[in-house]
Amino acid sequence: xxxxxxxxxxxxxxxxxxxxxxxxxxxxxxxxxxxxxxxxxxxxxxxxxxxxxxxxxxxxxxxxxxxxxxxxxxxxxxxxxxxxxxxxxxxxxxxxxxxxxxxxxxxxxxxxxxxxxxxxxxxxxxxxxxxxxxxxxxxxxxxxxxxxxxxxxxxxxxxxxxxxxxxxxxxxxxxxxxxxxxxxxxxxxxxxxxxxxxxxxxxxxxxxxxxxxxxxxxxxxxxxxxxxxxxxxxxxxxxxxxxxxxxxxxxxxxxxxxxxxxxxxxxxxxxxxxxxxxxxxxxxxxxxxxxxxxxxxxxxxxxxxxxxxxxxxxxxxxxxxxxxxxxxxxxxxxxxxxxxxxxxxxxxxxxxxxxxxxxxxxxxxxxxxxxxxxxxxxxxxxxxxxxxxxxxxxxxxxxxxxxxxx
Amino acid sequence: xxxxxxxxxxxxxxxxxxxxxxxxxxxxxxxxxxxxxxxxxxxxxxxxxxxxxxxxxxxxxxxxxxxxxxxxxxxxxxxxxxxxxxxxxxxxxxxxxxxxxxxxxxxxxxxxxxxxxxxxxxxxxxxxxxxxxxxxxxxxxxxxxxxxxxxxxxxxxxxxxxxxxxxxxxxxxxxxxxxxxxxxxxxxxxxxxxxxxxxxxxxxxxxxxxxxxxxxxxxxxxxxxxxxxxxxxxxxxxxxxxxxxxxxxxxxxxxxxxxxxxxxxxxxxxxxxxxxxxxxxxxxxxxx
Numbered sequence: 084x085x086x087x088x089x090x091x092x093x094x095x096x097x098x099x100x101x102x103x104x105x106x107x108x109x110x111x112x113x114x115x116x117x118x119x120x121x122x123x124x125x126x127x128x129x130x131x132x133x134x135x136x137x138x139x140x141x142x143x144x145x146x147x148x149x150x151x152x153x154x155x156x157x158x159x160x161x162x163x164x165x166x167x168x169x170x171x172x173x174x175x176x177x178x179x180x181x182x183x184x185x186x187x188x189x190x191x192x193x194x195x196x197x198x199x200x201x202x203x204x205x206x207x208x209x210x211x212x213x214x215x216x217x218x219x220x221x222x223x224x225x226x227x228x229x230x231x232x233x234x235x236x237x238x239x240x241x242x243x244x245x246x247x248x249x250x251x252x253x254x255x256x257x258x259x260x261x262x263x264x265x266x267x268x269x270x271x272x273x274x275x276x277x278x279x280x281x282x283x284x285x286x287x288x289x290x291x292x293x294x295x296x297x298x299x300x301x302x303x304x305x306x307x308x309x310x311x312x313x314x315x316x317x318x319x320x321x322x323x324x325x326x327x328x329x330x331x332x333x334x335x336x337x338x339x340x341x342x343x344x345x346x347x348x349x350x351x352x353x354x355x356x357x358x359x360x361x362x363x364x365x366x367x368x369x370x371x372x373x374x375x376x377x378x379x380x381x382x383x384x385x386x387x388x389x390x391x392x393x394x395x396x397x398x399x400x401x402x403x404x405x406x407x408x409x410x411x412x413x414x415x416x417x418x419x420x421x422x423x424x425x426x427x428x429x430x431x432x433x434x435x436x437x438x439x440x441x442x443x444x445x446x447x448x449x450x451x452x453x454x455x456x457x458x459x460x461x462x463x464x465x466x467x468x469x470x471x472x473x474x475x476x477x478x479x480x481x482x483x484x485x486x487x488x489x
Numbered sequence: 490x491x492x493x494x495x496x497x498x499x500x501x502x503x504x505x506x507x508x509x510x511x512x513x514x515x516x517x518x519x520x521x522x523x524x525x526x527x528x529x530x531x532x533x534x535x536x537x538x539x540x541x542x543x544x545x546x547x548x549x550x551x552x553x554x555x556x557x558x559x560x561x562x563x564x565x566x567x568x569x570x571x572x573x574x575x576x577x578x579x580x581x582x583x584x585x586x587x588x589x590x591x592x593x594x595x596x597x598x599x600x601x602x603x604x605x606x607x608x609x610x611x612x613x614x615x616x617x618x619x620x621x622x623x624x625x626x627x628x629x630x631x632x633x634x635x636x637x638x639x640x641x642x643x644x645x646x647x648x649x650x651x652x653x654x655x656x657x658x659x660x661x662x663x664x665x666x667x668x669x670x671x672x673x674x675x676x677x678x679x680x681x682x683x684x685x686x687x688x689x690x691x692x693x694x695x696x697x698x699x700x701x702x703x704x705x706x707x708x709x710x711x712x713x714x715x716x717x718x719x720x721x722x723x724x725x726x727x728x729x730x731x732x733x734x735x736x737x738x739x740x741x742x743x744x745x746x747x748x749x750x751x752x753x754x755x756x757x758x759x760x761x762x763x764x765x766x767x768x769x770x771x772x773x774x775x776x777x
Contacts (some may be wrong), residue, residue: 300707
């Protein structure tokens with residue numbers, strides 16, 4: 084091996100010095116630019132990581148679109164959007180710590196909530212304490228918003244806005260349907276939606292013949308499904324996340340269970356559900372807060388829903404689902420509010436959000452007194468011929484509701 | 490009728506559970522290593538089956554052989570190259586090592602395949618047998634039979650082959666086996682490889698039943714743990730009985746206490762068993 088000469092060392096040292104100089108100049112240049120920093124604690128690893136990654140896709144698309152359009156207009160100046168991500172590893176206490184770190188150390192101006200109702204509720208106390216406007220893109224349960232907090236806003240209407248129209252449709256199309264079976268994952272959102280389904284069904288005179296919970300991490304649903312089969316329900320309503328619902332649908336097939344209506348929340352909104360269950364997905368109904376088939380002419384950075392779909396497909400090569408769109412919408416709503424407020428003053432942003440009435444690609448935006456959005460009309464959809472088609476509301480209906488799931 | 494269906498459900502599920510646990514039990518029993526990688530091994534087996542079916546058209550029940558070869562090599566190399574260096578250390582050291590390796594392997598799987606849930610959808614589904622209202626899903630039944638055959642094969646290898654006897658010998662007395670000319674480190678690597686084979690084969694046949702995602706590793710690992718403790722550590726029949734017992738307990742637990750408490754019941758019984766019979770239902774020393 085050659086001995087390293089002092090000349091080589093000098094050259095190396097100069098190179099390293101040059102690198103650092105370039106890097107530091109870059110940093111100076113960056114810091115002199117106007118930047119809006121947005122904090123996003125997300126589950127990027129662990130069991131919730133598929134959801135966390137969807138959020139990243141949505142937020143990134145908003146940041147990129149806003150920056151391409153010259154940035155967010157604050158008064159007479161333009162601000163570049165920078166999203167600061169931290170991974171809370173699907174561990175809620177860690178999400179709370181990271182929400183605080185984003186505010187105190189990373190000095191973000193505004194934040195997005197962690198994933199789901201549970202973690203959002205846990206972390207909402209932190210942003211409230213520091214008075215940081217926060218947008219929850221994946222939390223629908225009312226329990227999150229009835230804490231009297233002023234800085235928390237969101238993009239999902241309460242859970243019953245999903246089950247009420249569904250129940251109306253089933254009641255109208257199947258006036259003789261009587262029995263409903265509900266199988267729910269024992270988890271904040273899946274259980275909350277099962278409970279409101281129970282209410283919606285009872286209100287319309289359905290007989291809830293079976294209502295059971297299953298534990299998180301259940302690998303076999305045969306017992307529960309055998310009991311459901313024995314109850315002979317007209318309508319089976321199963322809640323959980325995609326992994327659970329794929330397994331439940333598969334085992335329903337295995338046990339030869341059929342019903343006039345099978346509804347699953349939340350899973351069928353994702354293409355993976357259809358891919359993983361194949362023909363068994365046919366005629367399964369579901370509801371979500373958004374669907375790529377909705378059509379709105381927004382005043383936000385994305386403009387129309389069609390345009391949003393197009394941009395998403397261009398960047399990621401697939402159709403967006405409601406989780407990704409909600410994340411983009413959370414960003415776009417912030418942008419509208421900041422531009423309207425004309426300042427980065429958090430209190431002013433909060434006040435603008437509270438009084439905001441605007442149409443976006445996501446739908447009409449108006450928040451109630453608790454900060455939860457009250458203006459959306461969530462679509463009901465059904466899987467027909469391997470794709471999700473909207474069956475409600477009538478303005479955007481793509482197909483007639485089909486009865487019978489084998 | 491309902492009871493008969495619940496028994497069938499429990500038996501079929503138990504067969505799958507036995508398959509999940511046998512490799513884990515082998516490695517724990519012989520090497521005294523709690524192999525945290527086991528869940529990811531099962532998932533790699535499932536991915537082999539998924540890609541073999543969707544791109545090469547090989548049925549998951551046949552791609553078991555491919556999964557077995559891939560996993561054997563992987564397991565052998567991990568043991569020979571890494572774990573053998575600390576194999577004589579206390580169990581906590583090897584546990585930490587396999588935990589670290591698990592983080593690496595599982596995150597690599599996440600990076601390679603993403604967290605999406607996939608599933609093997611057979612072009613010609615096997616359907617169900619309806620025996621007067623008692624439904625037996627054929628794919629589960631076939632998977633269970635295959636799992637039992639594989640477990641039987643492992644039992645045969647350990648009992649009848651030279652390598653199997655060497656594994657048992659090392660399990661019973663490492664020093665004595667070494668003095669008799671058994672290459673202990675190589676036997677360790679082969680044992681770990683065999684454990685991985687069982688995991689991979691289980692993953693491959695189960696790909697027609699469970700959704701496939703790197704995130705399911707913990708579910709499989711957790712079940713393997715419970716089954717081993719339930720059935721008794723370090724014996725193939727133990728894994729079999731533990732698996733069937735867990736399947737039945739969960740099945741009846743779901744019926745009697747509601748699906749929510751099926752797992753609670755299983756874990757409560759496990760605690761009772763640990764107190765009153767810590768060796769498991771048929772706990773034995775060694776693979777006799």
